[in-house]
Amino acid sequence: MLDAKGQEITSSKAIIKELERIDHLFNLYANRSSGMIDPEGIEALCSDLEVDHTDVRILMLAWKMKAEKQGYFTLDEWRRGLKALRADTISKLKKALPELEKEVRRPPNFVDFYSYAFRYCLTEEKQKSIDIESICQLLDLVLGSQFHPQVDMLIDYLKTQKDYKVINMDQWMGFLRFCNEISFPDLSNYDPDLAWPLILDNFVEWMIAKQS
């Protein structure tokens, strides 16, 4: 009994210690006046982690923290993320990143991460869509490694077409569904009678015209 209790105490002590270290780490990068890690802090963190701040893993880290505002981490978000990753030092965090990437790539997580990536880019109040230029970068970042030919073609299309200046969430989710479901580049199982967003109908038409 006592043993068990003693165990409990040590483990909770350990937890408290860990939290302290996580908070300590936060304070290293946080801006004193705003009490948040701001873009500058993130850049410092990235250089300590030896990853580029545009690396997809930083976006994954933000997803893990459920960070709400692009370029900022609050203390709550930081605690949530690092606790889940069991990382209380820079070197542990660095080691946790490959694991995190694996976790994100698991299918149900990936859909969540993919839609998070879109929402994360909505910086303005009531903003619902993202300009083509940023969408192309984001596509390349989150899908580029997995669906290289699709993403290349899609970006090529998005940059040449004139009908759409911005992309909304529905179209964004359609892109992922397209990459997952449609045989590429022959597009043999693409059925325009299904409820694909119109932009994908146009994309497929464009591709077919290009191929012939």
Place this chain on the structure above:
Amino acid sequence: MAKTVDLEKGWEEMKKGMAKLKATLEGQSDSPFDSEESVKLYTTVFNLCTQNRKSDHTEYAAELYKRYRSAINEYINETKETWHIFSERTSERWSNHNIMVRWLSKFFSYLDRYYVVKQSLPNLAEAGKACFHDLIEQEREGGQIDRDLVRSVVSMFRDVGVSGIELYENDFEVYMLENTSVYYARKALDHILVDSCPDYMLMVEQCLKTEKERVSHYLCPSTEPKLLEKTQHELLFVHANQLLEKESSGLSRLLEDGQVCISISVITNGLESVSTIFREHVTSIGQALVRNAADEASHKKVESKDIVGFPEQVFLRKVIDLHDKYLSYVNGCFMNNLIFQKALDEAFEVFCNKQIAGVSSAEIFATFCDRILKKDGGSEKLTDEAIEETLDKIVKLIVHLHEKDLFAEFCRKKLSRRLLSDRSVNEEHEMSLLSKLKQQFGGQFTSKMEGMVEDLILGREKQVEFGNYLRDNPHENRGTDMSVTVLTTGFWPTYKSSELNVPTELIRCIEVFSRFYTSNTRNRKLTWMFQFGYCNLIGRFKPKPIELQLSTHQAATLLLFNTSERLSFSEIMSQLNLPSEEVKKPLHSLSCSNYKVLIKEPDNKAISSSDVFEFNSMFTDKMRRIKIPLPHTEEKKKVTVDVDRSRPFAIDAAVVRIMKSRKALGYQQLLMECVEQLNRIFKPDVRLIKKRIEDLIHRDYLERDEDDVSMFRYKA
């Protein structure tokens, strides 16, 4: 060099080989068939075919082919008896049969490659199978055949096939259908020239019935549609024209005589196909009318470019006649059968939506109505009854239009011009057309146009009141007669209000009317549309005074010359306060047309901004009153743009209406219901609907279901 082989000797060899093959298959022989033997047999066939190259080898080949066929037949007949006895072994028997054919065609493969290709006889393997089909043909010709036998053969095809009924379809059905086509093509040719149409139709009916029975007796059910389609195709569609145009008894002829009901009523199954012929027939006549009209329009274009001319008028007259004619058939001969009503509608839908010489059918229909209702409708001088009748018929055709909203918009434009230029025949006809349209397409369709006619009637009452007002207030009477029509914003097409600097004479009139108008109405704002106004001026020319009937813009331009003899273009522009395009039109009509009330420097046919104008005091004409026309510009593009702009809203409203009541709906179904709802107004483009759905998602009216991506939910 191979040694010469005599045909009979060679055939002996073959027979031995075949006997052995048979024995092997029947399990009566112990020694299996080895490749050496098969090579030997092949060599025999090769030798038989190749020797005597110069003279008669083809005859050997032909003979061989004949014998091959009979050998197969023999095999079938021989084994037929055993089928009944060993029914449980039939599928094995069938595969034996196939093996037999396969082996034999191997032996004879040289024959196959060399002779058959040359003579284009059916491939040997096909010849083997054709034997079975001969049986079916025998039955078609009325012969008695062993149906059980054929059924078991057919079921063998099905059972033998490893993956479903592929074997049946590829090895049996294909050939059988081909045979069927050939058979009925022949039969059709035999009968079409001899039979009268009713007899022929009875024959078709009979054939369709027996083919249907055949399927139920011994074929796969999946064959039925294909078989019937082939039969119908050969018997009906190939000869549709002949059937329709048979001199004494063609369908068209019968239609005209009203006799066809006798035969048609007999046919139950053939009804669909007859209606198809009917539809095709009507469509092709209609298409020909469209082509003719297009040709004429393009010829006419050479002569006078800008007038959307009368070929369309003639075209619609013909379409009306066509509709009358065939509707009477549907009602009479076809006893108002729904299938034929539908066929007629479908046919008219095809060619009533064709553009003619770049003009949309919606506009053609609107122009047609306009010509009927105009006072100076040109060639069309109709009695009241004839007008009523024509309107009735045209409305029936408008039902087939896809772009009814576009038609309505053109109608409204033209109605507005008719009403404002006082050309309307009478309000009764206008109202009658509107009530017919209202009946067909609902109150929404005509509410604006009704409002317009209403405005005119009210306007006339107001004019009387205005007269009384002037009489009661003599100080207001300035000696200029004026009549004003007040239009309700919203009913009428939107026009830009004119910024015209009104001549002082008119300003006074306008003030008087405004005082009168505000004295008995409240909170109404008057906007003056001078571009629709007309003025009568007396021109005091030196030879004689002439009354000029002018538009307000023309009059305002001319009145400027009361104070100055010469004016430059830019002076006129600034004094009238109109954009240069608006100034050019009246100036052109006054200085470049037949009536040169103004003298232009330089004297040419176009107005440019450096021109100078002078009043022509020597102007004269043999008439004492002349009308100087101002060419009006058709705003065709604007109409189309307006309509295009209104469609997204209509779609949005329909989608929201549907989703509000259904809460959740699959994409295809939503599309369907949306098209159905909008059909009364226009035939919506599916892509446009999709775009609107996406926009509604974006605006948070709808959302896509997370699990089923082709399902949409209404967000309250």
